[in-house]
Each structure stands twice: as structure tokens, then as C-alpha cells.
Amino acid sequence: xxxxxxxxxxxxxxxxxxxxxxxxxxxxxxxxxxxxxxxxxxxxxxxxxxxxxxxxxxxxxxxxxxxxxxxxxxxxxxxxxxxxxxxxxxxxxxxxxxxxxxxxxxxxxxxxx
Amino acid sequence: xxxxxxxxxxxxxxxxxxxxxxxxxxxxxxxxxxxxxxxxxxxxxxxxxxxxxxxxxxxxxxxxxxxxxxxxxxxxxxxxxxxxxxxxxxxxxxxxxxxxxxxxxxxxxxxxx
Numbered sequence: 001x002x003x004x005x006x007x008x009x010x011x012x013x014x015x016x017x018x019x020x021x022x023x024x025x026x027x028x029x030x031x032x033x034x035x036x037x038x039x040x041x042x043x044x045x046x047x048x049x050x051x052x053x054x055x056x057x058x059x060x061x062x063x064x065x066x067x068x069x070x071x072x073x074x075x076x077x078x079x080x081x082x083x084x085x086x087x088x089x090x091x092x093x094x095x096x097x098x099x100x101x102x103x104x105x106x107x108x109x110x111x112x113x
Numbered sequence: 114x115x116x117x118x119x120x121x122x123x124x125x126x127x128x129x130x131x132x133x134x135x136x137x138x139x140x141x142x143x144x145x146x147x148x149x150x151x152x153x154x155x156x157x158x159x160x161x162x163x164x165x166x167x168x169x170x171x172x173x174x175x176x177x178x179x180x181x182x183x184x185x186x187x188x189x190x191x192x193x194x195x196x197x198x199x200x201x202x203x204x205x206x207x208x209x210x211x212x213x214x215x216x217x218x219x220x221x222x223x224x225x226x
Contacts, residue, residue, distance in 0.1 A: 032213045043119075043203055043217030044157075090156065094213035100147060100172070101213050105156035 002027040002093050006104035014112050019063075019078040021107045023091030026072065033074040034092040034101065035065055044090060050074065061085070086111045115140035119204045119218030126225055132177075132191040134221050136204030139185065144206040146187040147215065148179055151201040163187060164209075199225045 007022040025031055032051050036044040048059025055067040061084075065076045074091060088108045092101040119136045126132060138144050148160040159172045161179035169179050176195050180188045187204060201222050205215040 034213055036215075041220070041222070043205075043219050044215070045217070046214060049214060092213065100159050100162045101215060102159070103149075103157040 002031065002095060002102050004091050004093050004102055004104035006089075006091050006107050008107055009105065010108045010110065012110040012112060013081045015083055016080050019076070019081045019085065019109065021076040021089050021091075021109065023065075023074045023076065023104060024072050025074060025091070025093045027093055027095060029095050032094045033065075033067060034094070035059065035063070035074075035076050036090045036092060036103075038088045038090065038106075040087075047076070047089075081109075081111045083111050083113065085109060115206075115216065117204065117206055117216055117218045119221055121221060122219065123222045124224070126194050126223065128196055128225055129193050132189070132194050132198070132223070134189040134202055134204075134223075136187045136189075136218055137185055138187075138206045141185070141206070141208065143184060143209055145209065146181060147205040147207075148187065148189050149203045149205065151203060151220075157203065160189070194223075194225045196225050199223055 003026045005024045034049045035047040037047050038044045047063050048057050050057050050067045058064045063078045065074050067074050088106045090106045091104040094101050116139045145164050147162045149157040151157050163169050163181045177191050201220050203220050204218040207215050
């Protein structure tokens with residue numbers, strides 16, 4: 001079985017500050033890990049993914065995440081927050097034997113001017 | 114390029130009435146198709162996924178059913194809606210061999226009164 005835990009349902013940062021959204025996973029086999037972003041009343045959009053290879057992955061809009069197997073984590077970061085980053089972010093896990101994703105409960109990011 | 118269309122965007126239905134949400138994908142063939150439900154503060158719950166015409170896997174027992182009458186068409190149905198069926202329903206697709214990389218529709222917001 002696989003699961004995802006996102007620490008903090010709401011995160012608030014100031015514009016220009018570091019963004020850190022936390023994600024821990026549980027999987028009995030090597031995982032594929034994803035971050036998705038959802039703007040209000042819209043579907044989800046893929047930000048970045050880790051499958052194999054380099055553990056630091058870069059995505060769209062300046063976001064990146066690092067896969068740390070020893071910590072079972074895949075935290076999302078961005079050096080400098082922008083007002084347009086305000087949205088809900090979902091971490092998700094999948095494995096080679098499972099076609100569907102298991103999502104975390106989401107973290108709503110607020111960016112203060 | 115590939116696109117995914119989902120309709121209707123919003124729906125208000127009385128308890129006990131039927132439901133039909135439709136999703137179509139363009140620009141790709143033999144996609145994996147998914148229905149997720151999003152309840153406030155609870156992340157995304159996988160309802161159904163399909164790897165081919167007529168092939169439906171159900172993740173949770175519930176009042177809903179899914180069908181895939183054509184390669185790129187996925188329908189979510191109910192014969193009698195319950196209050197607990199209210200939520201935001203998301204259709205998604207992924208390419209064969211690329212597990213977890215989902216592309217989402219814009220969602221359908223269902224309110225059951």
C-alpha cells in the first residue's frame with residue numbers, strides 16, 4: 001500500500017520569501033512522486049515529477065523538489081514566492097505496478113504582499 | 114496537442130435523481146482514464162480508472178458507476194444521488210507507460226440538495 005502525508009493544510013508566506021511545502025510518503029516499493037497545483041475551481045496541473053535518476057527535480061514556475069529516500073520525503077520549494085503562486089498544492093505517489101495516483105490532502109499556499 | 118473536456122461544469126440535482134458526467138479526450142489514443150472526487154479539505158479520492166474500452170476498475174464501493182463506451186470517452190453515472198455525492202469531480206487521462214503523469218479536466222461541481 002502507498003500513502004502520502006502533507007504537513008500543514010495552510011501555509012502563508014510573504015511575497016519574496018522562501019516557499020516550503022512538506023510531503024512524506026509511504027511505499028513498499030520504489031515510488032514515483034509528483035507535485036500538482038490547483039487554482040480555484042480548476043483542474044490540477046503537473047508541477048514536477050520524480051521517477052528515477054537525479055533526486056533534485058525542477059519543475060515549472062521556479063519550483064523544485066528533492067527526493068530523500070532516507071527521510072521518505074519529497075518537499076516542494078521555491079526560493080522567492082510570487083503572488084501568482086497562491087493556490088493549493090498536492091503531493092502524490094504512484095508505483096510501477098499501479099497506474100493511478102494516491103494524493104495527499106493538499107496544502108493551501110497564501111502569499112501576502 | 115492533447116485536450117480533455119469535461120461537462121457539465123456545474124450541476125445542482127435533488128436527492129434521488131440520476132447523474133451523468135461526461136469526459137472526452139482528444140489528440141491521443143488508448144489513454145488511461147480516471148475519475149477523482151475532491152471534497153473540501155480531503156484531497157482527491159480515486160473513484161474509477163480504465164485502461165481500455167469496457168475495462169473499469171472501481172476503487173471504492175459507492176453509489177456511482179463508470180463506463181467507457183469509446184476509447185476516449187469516460188462517463189460517470191448514478192441512478193439515485195445521495196447528499197454525500199456532492200463534490201468536485203475531476204476527470205483525468207494519462208498515456209500508456211507514463212504512470213502518474215495525469216492531465217486533468219476543469220472539473221464538474223455537483224451539489225445534491
